[in-house]
Amino acid sequence: xxxTILWTALVLLIGALEYAMPDLTxxxxxxxxxxxxxxxxxxxxxxxxxxxxxxxxxVTLITLVxxxxxxxxxxxxxxxxxLMLELVAGVGFFVKAHRQTIAYMSVPxxxxxxxxxxxxxxxxxxxx
Numbered sequence: 001x002x003x004t005i006l007w008t009a010l011v012l013l014i015g016a017l018e019y020a021m022p023d024l025t026x027x028x029x030x031x032x033x034x035x036x037x038x039x040x041x042x043x044x045x046x047x048x049x050x051x052x053x054x055x056x057x058x059v060t061l062i063t064l065v066x067x068x069x070x071x072x073x074x075x076x077x078x079x080x081x082x083l084m085l086e087l088v089a090g091v092g093f094f095v096k097a098h099r100q101t102i103a104y105m106s107v108p109x110x111x112x113x114x115x116x117x118x119x120x121x122x123x124x125x126x127x128x
Contacts, residue, residue: 004071007079008064011086015060018090019053022097031094033101034108048100055093059086 022030027037030045031052039045063086070078 003077003079004067007067007071007083010079010083011060011063011067014083014086014090015056015063018056018060018094021094022049022052028106028108030104031098031101033098033105035101035104036106039104039106042104044104045101048097051100052093052097055096056090059089059093 027040028034030039031048035045063082066082067079070082
């Protein structure tokens with residue numbers, strides 16, 4: 001029974017991280033594709049994101065149901081296989097979203113900026 005709780009917690013954690021992943025990147029990166037920063041507010045981006053998140057939620061729920069059903073039969077270590085299944089399905093949904101986003105790719109600017117001023121030094125660190 002303790003393993004069932006562990007597998008359930010891991011499935012929920014991975015599902016939550018996969019769900020939140022698109023929001024954890026820079027504004028100009030959307031499913032590993034460079035886009036204009038305003039792209040995230042477009043209907044196309046919302047559609048891609050909604051499709052991705054719907055898939056993640058469905059796979060997470062299916063995995064939870066399977067863990068609950070199979071752990072009662074005494075095969076609690078099946079949770080590891082189901083966890084891997086959830087991860088593989090999450091990668092599949094990410095790849096699908098990535099391929100849909102490629103159509104909206106933008107060329108990144110080649111210009112880079114850097115300050116030519118000397119970096120501030122903290123007093124006393126020169127002794128180290």
